Amino acid sequence: MIESKEFHYPQKFLLKASAGERVACELRMRIISGVIESGTILSENKIAANYAVSRSPIREALKILASENLIRLGRMGAEVIGLTEKEIQEIYDVRLLIETFVFERIIKMDTEKLARELSKILEMMKVAIKYRDADEFALQDVLFHESIIRSINHSYMLMIWDNLKPVMECLILLSMRLRVKEEYEDFTRVIRNHEIYIEAIESKDRNLMLESLHLNFDDVQVQGTVDDLWMSQQMQAKGAVQKND
Amino acid sequence: MIESKEFHYPQKFLLKASAGERVACELRMRIISGVIESGTILSENKIAANYAVSRSPIREALKILASENLIRLGRMGAEVIGLTEKEIQEIYDVRLLIETFVFERIIKMDTEKLARELSKILEMMKVAIKYRDADEFALQDVLFHESIIRSINHSYMLMIWDNLKPVMECLILLSMRLRVKEEYEDFTRVIRNHEIYIEAIESKDRNLMLESLHLNFDDVQVQGTVDDLWMSQQMQAKGAVQKND
């Protein structure tokens, strides 16, 4: 079994986790990074042998990965689905959907506390990148957006986030590790995008928030999906106007 | 242990399911219907004893319910969260968000096949209600909306739906069982709403689709959340316009 150090979770993550969660994290990373190819059939026994644990935690791990749409559980083995370009776009569809919804709730609240929290996280990100710590940067990035979502106390939006988070985290982790080596200057732009996001929250400015989101997503080169979202709002807006008549 | 027949899943559901899924279904129904009160601490051993199975399927069931936000897994027992009015509104927030997004994709496709499929389901619903079969009606209702979501082949929207579905199904099941006794005439309105939905899909008419959705959700007496969605679209629309400049 290949044990490339390139594709592991940061250790601090796995310390407090159970064996099942650890295996899920490792498998997730290997699937998303492509080490385990799409179409592969995973067997509980083989994985258990590979990771030197019993089948109980493995079953837990596979259930987790199945709920994240990374594998499909069949009666005879689990088929690896993985992430194609299509799935990655879909993930950002969902993120856009969630975060725009969340923002509308946020601007009805007192945003001072949240803005301070986000500023702190942003500072951490700056420090992380100053010391070329891609992992820490990625983790704080994820925490940034999670904090925004948590702030509105919407348990079902949070539920969606919780499902999406591990895959997102993995993607961002891999992306940042790559960039810190080859496209280091990108980080200043990412930082700037987050600053804009905070400004948008402080000033409750929808346009600013959208600008930041678009900059962020364009960064990860996702195009075309925005149009659907746009139409979606248009549609809902029309209906809502109609209702208000 | 109280075994009220009022709060069970239809048998046809549980036949092909594993013990863990069966227990999850039963527990879900009991939690949502309020038989198990919010705040209750569930222990794996006690549930295993109650349902006369081992802890393995119970652990599976609890993981499922936790992913549905019905319980919270702690180190010492699982705390029942349940559904308050707030959570139910949140669920409809998500449904609105998803279905409006889906609709924008649908109207870019050939809708004939979908419209036929939905018409068939609607016919089944009519038959179900003709024979006062609340369970069958509820199941077809859920299938109706699932078919719409499936039609766009968006695996992550489907993922969200899959998470939401069991709780939705439970809610609708209980709601329909109640209505078939006390508010029988409601069903004609529900049927009408679905007819409007199909018409909207056939004619690709956003306003009509929104009207149907609103009628549907107002039916389940959810107010106030629509405004947030409306603002959300407005915001996104503005940003998209800005981008198109």
Add this chain to the structure above:
DNA sequence: ACAAGGATACTTGTATACAAGTATTATAAA
């Protein structure tokens, strides 16, 4: 050579056993 059928080696689902940790309770001492 080829088809049919059975043995075999896998698969998952479930039950049980064990280990480590936590809360509670009872006991004992001040």
Add this chain to the structure above:
DNA sequence: TTTATAATACTTGTATACAAGTATCCTTGT
């Protein structure tokens, strides 16, 4: 009476054992 401490009864996480089902492959018969 109150507090501290130790014993006990619970909790979850993991390992292992067993049962039922399925695919594969090999053998056997034609």
